[in-house]
Amino acid sequence: MRYKAKKRPSEISGSPRTKPAEVRLDELMSAAEKLFLSQGVEATTVNEIVESANVAKGTFYHYFSSKNEILEALAKRYTERFLESVQKAIDGCSPDDWEERLRVWIHANIETYVKTYRTHDIVYTAHHHHDRANQAKSAILDQLLEIIEGGRLAGIWAPNQPRIVALLIYSGVHGATDDIIASKTTDCTSFARNVSDACLHMLPRITAPKK
Numbered sequence: 038m039r040y041k042a043k044k045r046p047s048e049i050s051g052s053p054r055t056k057p058a059e060v061r062l063d064e065l066m067s068a069a070e071k072l073f074l075s076q077g078v079e080a081t082t083v084n085e086i087v088e089s090a091n092v093a094k095g096t097f098y099h100y101f102s103s104k105n106e107i108l109e110a111l112a113k114r115y116t117e118r119f120l121e122s123v124q125k126a127i128d129g130c131s132p133d134d135w136e137e138r139l140r141v142w143i144h145a146n147i148e149t150y151v152k153t154y155r156t157h158d159i160v161y162t163a164h165h166h167h168d169r170a171n172q173a174k175s176a177i178l179d180q181l182l183e184i185i186e187g188g189r190l191a192g193i194w195a196p197n198q199p200r201i202v203a204l205l206i207y208s209g210v211h212g213a214t215d216d217i218i219a220s221k222t223t224d225c226t227s228f229a230r231n232v233s234d235a236c237l238h239m240l241p242r243i244t245a246p247k248k
Contacts, residue, residue: 061092061096072089078108112173115153116176119149123177124180126142127141136193139240177207178204182199185203185240186199
């Protein structure tokens with residue numbers, strides 16, 4: 038991919054560069070995302086993207102060779118923002134309360150997905166979802182696995198196969214959220230609580246020995 042910012046003169050003749058390259062790139066991607074959401078990827082042209090972003094067409098091709106490349110960049114940005122949103126929620130928890138951290142991870146995943154599923158559906162094609170080397174899935178799964186391992190090391194629960202449990206929770210949360218999106222449910226709180234309860238059953242708690 039060729040969407041990393043590079044220093045270069047302004048492509049608009051006589052127009053001084055007033056924004057950092059990273060800002061211009063982000064605005065270009067945001068313009069594409071907005072158009073993709075409103076009229077679809079296939080119906081959107083590069084000309085419409087650059088017009089909406091108020092940049093020269095050469096600016097687009099400086100960063101991207103095609104709409105497919107900007108979709109890949111949008112997918113990466115979507116994952117980064119998704120992870121940041123979930124991590125911010127987790128960081129508000131007590132560092133040693135692993136059950137709370139898991140519940141918050143689940144709630145934040147559900148809430149963020151419900152809010153952003155339209156962008157999710159655009160940037161992640163059917164092929165991407167069945168890609169067994171899906172980097173976005175791996176990043177979110179690692180975030181979950183860190184919580185499960187933390188609880189295991191703290192003696193809270195004792196899963197025999199932490200990664201398998203993480204995979205089941207990840208897939209279950211994603212699938213359950215698809216269900217409430219389809220039913221147009223807007224209040225995620227009670228739903229997330231129920232999903233959390235179900236997921237915690239997959240993590241057998243360590244019982245203190247009787248005295």
